[in-house]
Amino acid sequence: MKPRPIGQARRRGSAWRRAAVLFWLPAAIVFWPPGASPALADQELVLTIKDHRFQPPEVRAKAGEPIILNVTNADPTPEEFESGALNREQVIRPGHTVSIHLPALKPGSYEFYGEFNPKTATGRLTVE
Amino acid sequence: MLATFVITWRETIEAALIIGILLAYLRKIGHHQEFRYIFGGAAAAVVASALFAGASSLASRLVDWIGEALFDSLILLAAVAVLTYMVVWMHHNAREIKGELLSKADQALARHQLWALGTLAFVGVFREGVETVLFLWGLMLQAGPVANVTLQVAGGLGGIALGIVMAWLFFKGFGHLDLKPFFKVTGVLLLFIAAGMLSSAVGRLISGGWLPPLIEPLWDTSWLLNERSLVGSLVAGLFGYRSHPSLLELLVYVGYFPLVLFWLRKEHHDLAQ
Numbered sequence: 001m002k003p004r005p006i007g008q009a010r011r012r013g014s015a016w017r018r019a020a021v022l023f024w025l026p027a028a029i030v031f032w033p034p035g036a037s038p039a040l041a042d043q044e045l046v047l048t049i050k051d052h053r054f055q056p057p058e059v060r061a062k063a064g065e066p067i068i069l070n071v072t073n074a075d076p077t078p079e080e081f082e083s084g085a086l087n088r089e090q091v092i093r094p095g096h097t098v099s100i101h102l103p104a105l106k107p108g109s110y111e112f113y114g115e116f117n118p119k120t121a122t123g124r125l126t127v128e
Numbered sequence: 129m130l131a132t133f134v135i136t137w138r139e140t141i142e143a144a145l146i147i148g149i150l151l152a153y154l155r156k157i158g159h160h161q162e163f164r165y166i167f168g169g170a171a172a173a174v175v176a177s178a179l180f181a182g183a184s185s186l187a188s189r190l191v192d193w194i195g196e197a198l199f200d201s202l203i204l205l206a207a208v209a210v211l212t213y214m215v216v217w218m219h220h221n222a223r224e225i226k227g228e229l230l231s232k233a234d235q236a237l238a239r240h241q242l243w244a245l246g247t248l249a250f251v252g253v254f255r256e257g258v259e260t261v262l263f264l265w266g267l268m269l270q271a272g273p274v275a276n277v278t279l280q281v282a283g284g285l286g287g288i289a290l291g292i293v294m295a296w297l298f299f300k301g302f303g304h305l306d307l308k309p310f311f312k313v314t315g316v317l318l319l320f321i322a323a324g325m326l327s328s329a330v331g332r333l334i335s336g337g338w339l340p341p342l343i344e345p346l347w348d349t350s351w352l353l354n355e356r357s358l359v360g361s362l363v364a365g366l367f368g369y370r371s372h373p374s375l376l377e378l379l380v381y382v383g384y385f386p387l388v389l390f391w392l393r394k395e396h397h398d399l400a401q
Binding site for chain 1: 188192196197262267269335344354355373389
């Protein structure tokens with residue numbers, strides 16, 4: 001930083017700079033991917049989209065352990081896996097499989113649906 | 129038919145808002161002859177969307193290779209970068225414009241600035257473009273009575289048409305604002321859109337397992353506003369609202385603003401020197 005002449009006030013912009021650094025620097029240090037949550041043994045569940053339906057329509061998982069949902073689109077048309085409760089949305093092209101990572105969840109019932117075919121593609125993840 | 133109409137309309141709204149703002153901005157600074165950069169960017173995005181949505185093009189194989197989640201987040205990050213640059217640059221220009229009169233008759237727009245406008249139009253449309261093309265393609269491929277399929281496709285195309293109309297409405301509406309309010313309003317809107325895109329990018333990376341959510345869900349506000357409702361989906365799409373956000377998404381959303389405001393202040397200071 002270039003030296004300031006005596007008497008010149010410090011510009012307001014540096015307050016924002018401090019805010020930005022105070023926020024992002026610790027964030028970067030703490031949450032940098034290699035240091036972030038290690039991959040525990042995740043539960044892997046399999047879902048298939050066929051005839052615009054999820055099969056099976058209900059999948060189960062244990063509470064307290066991270067989950068990976070492997071969703072395969074076996075239809076000839078694309079679908080979008082979407083869930084407000086799980087905070088996930090992902091387009092899946094025909095024939096492709098997508099792995100959706102979920103954190104450890106509390107017991108309960110989490111609904112999901114296919115946004116392109118919401119009337120038929122509905123499902124639920126039950127965590128217990 | 130209504131269902132498909134609403135789906136595509138929602139996907140075009142954000143692009144409509146961005147394009148409307150860009151066109152209004154060009155007109156405000158007396159550069160309406162450069163509309164073609166905006167239209168060109170949007171048209172290129174439509175073509176690119178079709179390519180990336182296609183089954184076997186090189187483009188779609190690229191998506192397969194890096195993964196859908198990572199690809200989505202890269203598009204979003206590119207959009208955030210261009211949007212942020214745009215907000216800072218518009219703010220910079222606003223300070224040069226004295227009152228209602230342009231201090232220079234025709235502010236020369238540098239080549240790279242025109243390309244930035246075109247790029248912003250491109251990412252604005254491309255962001256949802258691939259998804260919209262995929263959705264329409266799925267509609268056209270489905271089995272069933274021809275009348276049904278046609279109605280659904282027509283609904284889908286109608287949603288896009290309404291989106292285009294809305295871009296024009298935004299252009300007209302923002303155009304009526306005086307200069308200072310115009311820059312304030314559009315600046316704030318673009319910042320919130322960018323913050324939403326940034327946290328969405330982070331959301332995709334969380335979904336793909338690249339980033340930890342930290343705490344998820346942080347809260348549940350679906351009783352207040354549900355993403356499946358019309359208003360909810362608009363707010364979600366435009367500004368990144370989530371009823372069950374993760375802590376990381378929220379931190380990124382909130383953290384975006386001090387960064388941009390710092391950059392804006394720096395530009396302001398440099399101008400004053």
